[in-house]
Amino acid sequence: MDDEHPPLPRALALLWQQGGATPRPRGLSRERIVEVAIELADADGLAALSMGRLAQRLGCGTMSLYRHIANKDELVTFMLSTATGAPPVLPRADGWRGAISAWAEGLWEVYHRHPWVLSATAAGPPADPGQLGWLDRGLTALAGTGLPEREKMAGVMAVLHYVRGAAALDIAAGESDTIFPQLLRQVVDATRFPAVAAALDAGVFDGDTDRLADFRSGLTAVVDGIAARVRGAGHPRHPGDA
Incomplete structure (x- = not known):
C-alpha cells in the first residue's frame, strides 16, 4: 500500500468517481436517500436522523438503505456534499x-x-x-x-x-x-x-x-x-x- 496516498473512504471515493457511473436504479437510489435525509435533518436536526426513521419516510425496509449507504457517517458525508450546493458567482466590480x-x-x-x-x-x-x-x-x-x-x-x-x-x-x-x-x-x-x-x-x-x-x-x-x-x-x- 502507498503510504503517501491512503485509500479514500468509500463515501468520498463514490463522490469523486469520474465516469462509468452505473444507471440510477428505479425507485430507491442513493440520491433519493440523501434528498430525504436532508429534508429530515432540516426539519428536526441531525441528531434526530436515524436510518430507521429514514427508511420509514422512504417506505422501505432499513436493510434496503444499506445497499446504497453503509452507515450514518457515510450518509452525512453525502448530505454535506449535496446540501452545500454551488458557491455563489463572485462579483468582479467590487x-x-x-x-x-x-x-x-x-x-x-x-x-x-x-x-x-x-x-x-x-x-x-x-x-x-x-x-x-x-x-x-x-x-x-x-x-x-x-x-x-x-x-x-x-x-x-x-x-x-x-x-x-x-x-x-x-x-x-x-x-x-x-x-x-x-x-x-x-x-x-x-x-x-x-x-x-x-x-x-x-x-x-x-x-x-x-x-x-x-x-x-x-x-x-x-x-x-x-x-x-x-x-x-x-x-x-x-x-x-x-
Missing part, C-alpha cells in the same frame, strides 16, 4: 472585498437553510466535492489581493470561522428571541460582567435587531483585517479594495 463578502453571505445562507451543517462540518476537514468547491471559491475571492497562498488560506479561514460562529449564534437566538435577553437580565451583574451588561442595555441581544446588518458589520471588521495585511505587505490594490 474587487476582492466584494468577492469575499459575497462568498461569506453565501455561507450564511447555507447555514440558515441547513443549520445541521454547522455540527456536521465540525467532524473533520472538507474533502468532498461540495465543500471543496466552496473552499476553492473562497480562495479565488482573495486572488486579487496578491497575498501569498498561505495568507490567502488564513484569510479564508478567518472569514469562514466568523461566519460559522455568527450563524450559530443567530440561529440559536432566533429560536429563543424572547427567552435569552430575559434570562441574561436575571443573571448578569454589571459589576461582575460590565461589558456584557453594557451590551445587554444597548439591546444587542434583543430579537428586534437587524441580524443581517449585525452580521455584515462583523464581517466588515474581519475583511478590514485582511485589507490591513494586504496594505502592510505592499501588495497591489484593485478597484473596490479600499
Whole structure:
C-alpha cells in the first residue's frame, strides 16, 4: 500500500468517481436517500436522523438503505456534499472585498437553510466535492489581493470561522428571541460582567435587531483585517479594495 496516498473512504471515493457511473436504479437510489435525509435533518436536526426513521419516510425496509449507504457517517458525508450546493458567482466590480463578502453571505445562507451543517462540518476537514468547491471559491475571492497562498488560506479561514460562529449564534437566538435577553437580565451583574451588561442595555441581544446588518458589520471588521495585511505587505490594490 502507498503510504503517501491512503485509500479514500468509500463515501468520498463514490463522490469523486469520474465516469462509468452505473444507471440510477428505479425507485430507491442513493440520491433519493440523501434528498430525504436532508429534508429530515432540516426539519428536526441531525441528531434526530436515524436510518430507521429514514427508511420509514422512504417506505422501505432499513436493510434496503444499506445497499446504497453503509452507515450514518457515510450518509452525512453525502448530505454535506449535496446540501452545500454551488458557491455563489463572485462579483468582479467590487474587487476582492466584494468577492469575499459575497462568498461569506453565501455561507450564511447555507447555514440558515441547513443549520445541521454547522455540527456536521465540525467532524473533520472538507474533502468532498461540495465543500471543496466552496473552499476553492473562497480562495479565488482573495486572488486579487496578491497575498501569498498561505495568507490567502488564513484569510479564508478567518472569514469562514466568523461566519460559522455568527450563524450559530443567530440561529440559536432566533429560536429563543424572547427567552435569552430575559434570562441574561436575571443573571448578569454589571459589576461582575460590565461589558456584557453594557451590551445587554444597548439591546444587542434583543430579537428586534437587524441580524443581517449585525452580521455584515462583523464581517466588515474581519475583511478590514485582511485589507490591513494586504496594505502592510505592499501588495497591489484593485478597484473596490479600499
